[in-house]
Amino acid sequence: xxxxxxxxxxxxxxxxxxxxxxxxxxxxxxxxxxxxxxxxxxxxxxxxxxxxxxxxxxxxxxxxxxxxxxxxxxxxxxxxxxxxxxxxxxxxxxxxxxxxxxxxxxxxxxxxxxxxxxxxxxxxxxxxxxxxxxxxxxxxxxxxxxxxxxxxxxxxxxxxxxxxxxxxxxxxxxxxxxxxxxxxxxxxxxxxxxxxxxxxxxxxxxxxxxxxxxxxxxxxxxxxxxxxxxxxxxxxxxxxxxxxxxxxxxxxxxxxxxxxxxxxxxxxxxxxxxxxxxxxxxxxxxxxxxxxxxxxxxxxxxxxxxxxxxxxxxxxxxxxxxxxxxxxxxxxxxxxxxxxxxxxxxxxxxxxxxxxxxxxxxxxxxxxxxxxxxxxxxxxxxxxxxxxxxxxxxxxxxxxxxxxxxxxxxxxxxxxxxxxxxxxxxxxxxxxxxxxxxxxxxxxxxxxxxxxxxxxxxxxxxxxxxxxxxxxxxxxxxxxxxxxxxxxxxxxxxxxxxxxxxxxxxxxxxxxxxxxxxxxxxxxxxxxxxxxxxxxxxxxxxxxxxxxxxxxxxxxxxxxxxxxxxxxxxxxxxxxxxxxxxxxxxxxxxxxxxxxxxxxxxxxxxx
Numbered sequence: 001x002x003x004x005x006x007x008x009x010x011x012x013x014x015x016x017x018x019x020x021x022x023x024x025x026x027x028x029x030x031x032x033x034x035x036x037x038x039x040x041x042x043x044x045x046x047x048x049x050x051x052x053x054x055x056x057x058x059x060x061x062x063x064x065x066x067x068x069x070x071x072x073x074x075x076x077x078x079x080x081x082x083x084x085x086x087x088x089x090x091x092x093x094x095x096x097x098x099x100x101x102x103x104x105x106x107x108x109x110x111x112x113x114x115x116x117x118x119x120x121x122x123x124x125x126x127x128x129x130x131x132x133x134x135x136x137x138x139x140x141x142x143x144x145x146x147x148x149x150x151x152x153x154x155x156x157x158x159x160x161x162x163x164x165x166x167x168x169x170x171x172x173x174x175x176x177x178x179x180x181x182x183x184x185x186x187x188x189x190x191x192x193x194x195x196x197x198x199x200x201x202x203x204x205x206x207x208x209x210x211x212x213x214x215x216x217x218x219x220x221x222x223x224x225x226x227x228x229x230x231x232x233x234x235x236x237x238x239x240x241x242x243x244x245x246x247x248x249x250x251x252x253x254x255x256x257x258x259x260x261x262x263x264x265x266x267x268x269x270x271x272x273x274x275x276x277x278x279x280x281x282x283x284x285x286x287x288x289x290x291x292x293x294x295x296x297x298x299x300x301x302x303x304x305x306x307x308x309x310x311x312x313x314x315x316x317x318x319x320x321x322x323x324x325x326x327x328x329x330x331x332x333x334x335x336x337x338x339x340x341x342x343x344x345x346x347x348x349x350x351x352x353x354x355x356x357x358x359x360x361x362x363x364x365x366x367x368x369x370x371x372x373x374x375x376x377x378x379x380x381x382x383x384x385x386x387x388x389x390x391x392x393x394x395x396x397x398x399x400x401x402x403x404x405x406x407x408x409x410x411x412x413x414x415x416x417x418x419x420x421x422x423x424x425x426x427x428x429x430x431x432x433x434x435x436x437x438x439x440x441x442x443x444x445x446x447x448x449x450x451x452x453x454x455x456x457x458x459x460x461x462x463x464x465x466x467x468x469x470x471x472x473x474x475x476x477x478x479x480x481x482x483x484x485x486x487x488x489x490x491x492x493x494x495x496x497x498x499x500x501x502x503x504x505x506x507x508x509x510x511x512x513x514x515x516x517x518x519x520x521x522x523x524x525x526x527x528x529x530x531x532x533x534x535x536x537x538x539x540x541x542x543x544x545x546x547x548x549x550x551x552x553x554x555x556x557x558x559x560x561x562x563x564x565x566x567x568x569x570x571x572x573x574x575x576x577x578x579x580x581x582x583x584x585x586x587x588x589x590x591x592x593x594x595x596x597x598x599x600x601x602x603x604x605x606x607x
Contacts, residue, residue: 009034010045020050022372024354028061029337037068056355063356063502065119065338066295073108073115074157077149078132082121082257083492084415084478085129089142093129094118096143100150113157114150120340120496121257122296125415125478126183126422133159135298137180170267175303182264183422186438188409189401190389191382191425197271197316200391204279205324209239212283216387219395220407224382225251226450226474228406231387234377237367238284241375246286249371249378250277251348253294255340256451257496258476261411262381264423266293266300269385270307274331276384278317279391281329284377289331292348295338304333340500344549345378347502358502359548382411382475402428406467414439416479432471433462441479446486446565451476452493453553456486456560486568487523490557494519497554508551511542515558525572532569536562 001009013030017023024046031042038061047054061067079085079094097116098104108115124130127139136159138149149162166172167181184192204212217232238246250273254262265273277289293301308331311317319328339357341347346360349371370376379387386408390398399407406428412435415421419440426435436444448456449466450473457464457471464471480489494516503509518535521527539555546552562569590601 007045011049014049021052022354024060028067032067037071059356067337073113075153076115078117078119080122080130081118083489084125088128090129093141093143093146096146100147123260123263125258127181137178139179173303175306178299185420185422186424188425190409191385195272200275200388204391209283215395219390219398221386223380225380228468231383235284238375238377241368243375245374246284247371247374247376248280248286248289250291250384251378252381253292253336253343255343256474256476258415258451258478260413261423261475265381270304272385272388276388278329279387287328290352291333293333293335295336341502341550358504403467405469410466411475412477413475414477417481418479428467429465431463431465443482445482446480448478449473452496456557458564486565490561491519493557505547507542507545512554522572529573
């Protein structure tokens with residue numbers, strides 16, 4: 001391609017997204033899809049076309065895991081590397097991929113066709129081990145399947161042809177065509193009950209916006225993302241904030257390891273979600289809504305766009321919804337590009353604005369000053385589905401379900417050592433013991449409730465209840481049997497947080513790698529009690545001093561391990577019997593110097 005044709009192509013892509021700088025992430029995604037990577041020349045041309053500083057374009061391009069500023073293969077195989085996939089043999093499968101491709105992880109085949117890399121949880125923990133091949137999801141990997149995948153890709157380089165059998169429900173829809181299974185194990189009355197487009201919206205429009213907010217408050221709906229902030233209160237703050245323009249954003253960036261409930265909602269209940277978003281837009285006075293869809297769920301985008309278009313044709317979206325001339329509301333889909341931090345609402349807003357997914361300082365809160373500096377309500381997928389059901393069935397109906405402080409139901413994504421992994425809709429107040437019974441978990445050593453950022457609980461806590469006032473969770477429930485090494489689990493979590501930190505604040509950026517190193521020392525049997533004490537102090541510092549929720553929660557599982565499973569740590573510790581710590585290896589420390597001078601160290605040989 002000539003330089004002129006290249007520049008013309010970049011300019012054409014930029015023109016498709018207006019206003020340009022705000023849609024920078026979309027532009028970068030399309031450039032990546034068109035050219036295979038985002039070159040320096042592409043960054044230069046994007047910056048010139050959008051009339052923005054080059055450093056801002058490069059900053060965004062280099063931030064997201066699914067974007068690359070160096071050449072990659074036409075096909076990218078991304079192996080899911082969370083703890084659940086490791087438990088199901090991902091390391092063994094990785095070695096097979098490396099052997100068949102003749103490359104190591106992070107490399108590209110000599111012909112430039114296939115890149116092998118790893119990625120964090122892709123929302124398939126109920127059918128692990130799994131991988132993304134470009135945007136195609138491959139589930140239940142095996143060593144034999146890995147060999148078959150490599151052979152097929154070498155022959156046709158078309159990931160879509162890897163799908164031999166589609167999953168249930170809308171996974172079989174022609175616009176999805178995925179081998180993903182829903183694994184809905186327990187259907188409750190809120191999310192998975194029957195719903196038809198338009199079941200709730202006319203009832204909402206028969207009320208004033210203030211009455212809709214009061215209705216949601218009466219239902220005692222709290223955000224399902226984990227924090228549990230009252231939804232009606234958030235909407236009230238957003239509606240009353242000064243400003244002519246307001247936004248409602250749906251956070252569909254469920255990057256928490258072990259969480260996949262939103263994947264199922266997006267696949268099987270999109271109208272329930274979009275109806276909840278529309279009700280929310282009416283309540284807060286917004287004309288524009290954004291569904292922030294994680295990059296790992298790109299295979300659902302065409303299907304969701306088709307559902308939105310159908311709603312527009314039926315008068316449920318767009319101008320003058322259902323004949324109400326004063327109510328205009330529409331929804332666009334903003335794709336993510338692989339960044340766990342964007343699950344934090346201010347980082348998500350930054351990403352929607354075309355920036356790095358850096359969290360913002362609060363105050364001001366998004367309800368006061370959010371997307372484009374306007375009042376913005378950010379709600380979780382499950383929360384907005386609850387809104388539609390509350391309007392359809394009534395606030396009293398919803399409030400009567402669940403427990404006193406937590407009304408309604410909760411979707412749980414259950415994975416790990418159990419017979420029936422999948423999605424369960426349970427009433428709030430259900431005990432963890434009851435959940436473990438339902439999923440067929442036996443000989444359980446520990447359960448991680450709330451994902452990597454949640455809490456590690458043992459048998460003494462299995463009588464506790466899933467609710468905001470006891471065991472609060474965004475949805476992830478990972479089960480670990482007695483055969484699992486909990487230090488391996490905690491190490492995997494610390495690796496995750498080290499990789500996913502945005503790097504803005506020192507406690508998180510520097511603290512998580514140091515915590516990871518200490519955990520590795522303990523696991524290898526090279527740590528002393530003094531080092532454990534140092535690690536405990538460091539974990540407390542990271543928790544207290546980090547800027548956002550990632551760093552504030554990253555030490556949770558580690559601290560729970562110390563408190564609730566002290567025997568796991570104690571059994572690995574060594575006493576100090578020499579002048580140096582057991583974790584210090586003199587020969588390893590001197591290895592580079594030995595190589596340079598070409599002879600053994602006299603200090604090492606005289607030990």
